[in-house]
Amino acid sequence: MSIIVKKRFDVAITAADKVYSQSFELDKTITFIKGILLTADKEDLLYYRGSQKIEVNKQEVFPEDYASKLLMTGINISPNQRYYDTGNLPVGNGIVKIEYKDQNDTRLAFEPYRISIYLDCEQREL
Template sequence: MGSNKIVQRRYDVQVTTAGQQVQNSITLDVDVEKIKGVMLTSDREDLMYLRGSFKLQADGSECFPDGTPARVIMFGLGIGPGNRYEPLGNGSFDPGNMNVTLDYNDTNHPQAVFEPYTVSLYIHVNLGEFA
């Protein structure tokens, strides 16, 4: 009996103006059997850490409420790569209708002057047994 294949799938959204609200509506690939968890990163982690908040829904259910600070699902290099995610459904969330929606809000912060940046949502997905 083989083990389950876990991979990272990346979904980007661009924040182009200060105070912008952007939505990333994602349809997961059909090969996804379970959602293990999620993490956020950015090409400007300093801006996302101070300016970002979000809401995340999967299969129509709210996993993180509106206004959740982005930094709560950001991870530094002091965490091992295999542990850099916030689990959904104890790490075995049924993808259901395969829809995941990220509503990201940029908010002014006195310690972070706005510049355009990219928000990357990584979804760790379980593709089932591979060997």
């Protein structure tokens, strides 16, 4: 039997025009990632300035420069539809790596913000 669990990881963005690389480890009981969602405490900064590369188990899921706005969602969307559907993505050794790039955009001046990556995971029941 397996159950669905949601995981959240945060990255603090403290300076403009920089790349932030961070790796997160998943529990060993997690077998698949089924969906990915990106959000922030200041969503407009993520929307206009953000792009990222995401790797799961060293397999590239989203390439460099993939716009963050394509992984965001609005409150008008049903909670069950908010995750980007990755299919059943094998977790392997359980390392999720994100390389987030903040780039200047004249529509929005920089201020420190926090991005959060949410994972929709399938977990083996013990």
